[in-house]
Amino acid sequence: MSHMWTFQRVGGLDQVVFKNAKDIINLPELDPKLWVALSCPTTGLDFDKKTLALLDSDKDGRIRIPDILDAISWTRDKIISFDSILNTSETLPLSQINTSTPQGKKLSVTAQSILASLDKNNVDYLTQDDIQKSIKINENKLYNGDLIFPASSELSPDMQMFIKTAIKTIGAQKDMSGQDGINLDIAKTFVANLKIWQQWQKDISNFQTPFGENTAETWKLVQMLTPKIDDYFLRVELAQYAPQAQTALNVDEKYIVPTENGLLSDEALAELPLSKIDTTDALDLVNGLNPLWKTKIGRFKTLVASTLSTPDKLTQQEWQNIKNSLENYTTLISSKPELSKLDVTTQPTESIEDIPTKLITSMANDELLTKFEKMVEQDNKTPISASDVLILEKLVLFHKHLYRLLINFVSFADFFIPTTRAAFQLGKLYIDGRCANLCVAVDNIAKHSTMANYSELCLLYCECTRHGQKQLIAAAMTAGQGDLLIEGRNGVFIDNEGNDWDANVVKIITKPISIQQAILAPYQRIGRCITEQINKWASSKDADVEKSSEQALQNPVNKFDIGKSVGIFAAIGLAVGAIGTALASIFQAIFSLTWWQLPLSFIGLFLIISGPSVILAWLKLRRRTLGPLLEASGWAINGQVKINLMLGRLLTSKAELPTNAKRNLRDPMKQRHKKLNIIFVLAMLLGIGTTAGWLWHEGYIDRYIEPLKQQTQNNIDTNADK
Structure with a gap:
């Protein structure tokens, strides 16, 4: 390269x-x-x-x-x-x-x-x-250079009809104004199809049959009557073969009983035989016909009269001869020409069959097409x-x-510049005192979340609504904590055009958000566990008290058992003593440490409690990547696009006071307890004094003060000698 x-x-x-x-x-x-x-x-x-x-x-x-x-x-x-x-x-x-x-x-x-x-x-x-x-x-403008002409009133009536008919049968393209019109390709295809259709119709009309000019009507009527007449002659053959079945081959009485409204159903009547069945090998074209088919049979009799030996009778052989005489005509009808089609914006709504013959004749010549070509030539010179x-x-x-x-496809430069936004960032989600800047479009939440889960990002799927409109987004939370991020919470989504949408959290993919969350998580879990245990203990005791009260009311003769009470008080005393002994042991162990060991103990305790949580969170936060999130939205990404801690803090901002703001810490809604504050201060002083006295009594103060005194005296003597 x-x-x-x-x-x-x-x-x-x-x-x-x-x-x-x-x-x-x-x-x-x-x-x-x-x-x-x-x-x-x-x-x-x-x-x-x-x-x-x-x-x-x-x-x-x-x-x-x-x-x-x-x-x-x-x-x-x-x-x-x-x-x-x-x-x-x-x-x-x-x-x-x-x-x-x-x-x-x-x-x-x-x-x-x-x-x-x-x-x-x-x-x-x-x-x-x-x-x-x-x-x-x-x-x-009619001549605007788009080479597409709608059926404008500025055109002649013949040209308007030409364009309208072409649109109906071939289709249309949109011109500059958005109207349906035709271009030169559509016009030429339309005229070519008309000529093909016209030639086919001409071949059909020139085809010679025994029925002359009535051939088309006779053919259509024969196609319609063929199933019924064939069925009649088949029933006659069966009656001749088995005369005892003649009754069964005719209409059963139950089929001609009027319905509830007193009328016979045309659908049911059409399914009945064409005429009464007997052993006579001829169809009476006048008497005994199914009323629903009588008119059609009458017209058929008139059209094929020249082929009948008896005017009112149709034999099976005559019927077969009529069908044979129309066989080549049927083949010609079946060879319907394949007309050309075009790729158009507006699809056709009719076929050439629906166009009257006179109109086809007037438009199939090249006169209108030549005029249209001149219009296109003039439009091209605009x-x-x-x-x-x-x-x-x-x-x-x-x-x-x-x-x-x-820079949003070959590279993701816009995404990694804090002052710009990438093409896939649709806006900002404000929720829980934070602003999430990484919000992507979602079509199907269930399908999206399956792939997006591999991004190791904490994602909020929100349904956003505004003025009857709705859209789905996935917002990545990359800073702060997730305690209050729950399904059902409401926020506000601001799109890149400044429009505000009501956002409702419908699904959450829970992942580590920040190191701060990992540090506090163990203590929060311990706090929740203690709270749950206290609630359980309080509920249990409350139930015991209620049960005891009910028993006392039901059995008032029960007297106070001093022995049991003494046992209870003794147990309480033992429990308090055990707690005090444990606390004393803890404090004794703490005070037995040297001054520099004390902070190390607290650091070690912190590492034991929060260390595993922080390590796991750090490992997961290092695996946060943008790729699966975009893949779920339809992108194809090469490799992983990592989101480190620094970028995470930029993608989700937390609420902060302005740099020039002033803060008044006196909360008017906060209740003041002056007496409790005084008691707390006195308790602190008493605790400090007690601790100092204990340290002095145990010799800790002398142990550290005496070396300091000796060092000071040595310094004085040294200076004096100098």
Whole structure:
């Protein structure tokens, strides 16, 4: 590789640094394994939606490495230097458009035409807002350069009908104004389909059968009557084969009894035989017919009269001859031509079969198509061509957003800079006196949490609502404690546009949050355990007292047992004595230590209690990574993107007073107990005095004071000699 790359070690990964235009131009040479991301979704990102749609050329809802490389290649051909892209400027200088190519010259002319239409002749740059204003101005014009024509009232009635019919049968594309219209491809496909259909219909009408001009009607009627007439002749054959079954082959009386409303059901009547069954090998076309089929049989009799030997009778052989005479016609009907289809925005709603024959004839000639081609040719000569405007808009968007995309895809530079936010950070969650800055989009909480659990992050899944809208987010808590983080708590989510959402915690993935939490956790557990035991003991004693009171009320003759009471008091005394002895032993052990051993004892005790919790938390906090969290949201990440303690404190901020604030520690709602304070101070003084007396009595004070006196006297003697 000829290009010299620069990498920054951050988040446990070597991430490429984009310092100049050459770094972007040579990006196709960079090994994909060195990209932080391999793909990402087009939704749930704090990124320009129009740019994402342009990048997603295959419309699969994902951005991949080839999409980004294609965007770089496309942009490189249309601008002079990539250096301006590093500035992520809102404006595209006209001087940056590469006019050395025919397309570049055309884009430059279009850009100048846009500025001229907006009375900005002295401006030498283009913005997306300029393009949008130009589109608004031109979208309602018939000739606006988009090469798509809706059925505008400015067109002739014949052309309007041509366009409307094409939209119904082929489909439509959206023009600049968002209306349905047709382009030249749709118009040509429409006329070609009309001609194919017209030729097929002509072949059908020219087909010779014994029924002449009534062939089409006869064929449709035969198709409809075939099941019933075939069924009739089959029943006749069965009656001839087994005369005793003739009654069973006819209609049972129970099937022709009127329903509750006195009427016969058409559906039930249609299922009955066509006519009365006997052994006669001919169908009477006048008498004894099923009432529901009588009209159709009458019309059939009129159409096939020339083929019948007896006007009112149809033999089985005559019926077979009629079907045979229409067999080739049936084949022609079945060979319905395959009409062309196009990939359109608005799908067709009708078929060519629904178009009247006269209308097909009027539109199948090339006259209207020729007029439409001239309209397209005139539209293509419009100074501000819609296609060129869209290319300019794409160029402006890539010029503005391409660099930010690179530092949120190839590297995660934005994520590791405290003053910026990454594309996947949707906003801030305020809850429990903290602000969580790492909030990502969630589609399905159950599916998301399965993968996100491997991130070792404490995650709050919140359902956010605002003005009837709803979205799901996952917020990472990386600082503070988690005692009050419970499901059901409410907070406020502020998205990147400044909109506030009501946030409700619906699920929590519990993980270590901070070292502070790990230090306090054992003492909190001990406190909860003691509190629970006291509550149990108090509840038990309360139940015993209540039970004893009930027994006393039920048995008032029971007298006070002094023996039992003495035993109880003796037991209480023993318990108090044991507690006092234990405390005395503890204090004696403490005071037996030298002065420098005392703090070491407390440090050792602290390490014994909090040490294991802190070590486990530290190990888990070191494993916190961003990868699984983003993977759960649809990203594909290369390796782990670690979140260390420093970054964790930045991602979740705690409530702090302003630096210039004043604090008044006198709480007006706090109850004052002056007598208790005096008693507490006296007790402290008494304790200090008692301790000092005990130390003096045991000789500790003399043991330490005598060496000090001797050292002082030696110093005095030494100074005197000098």
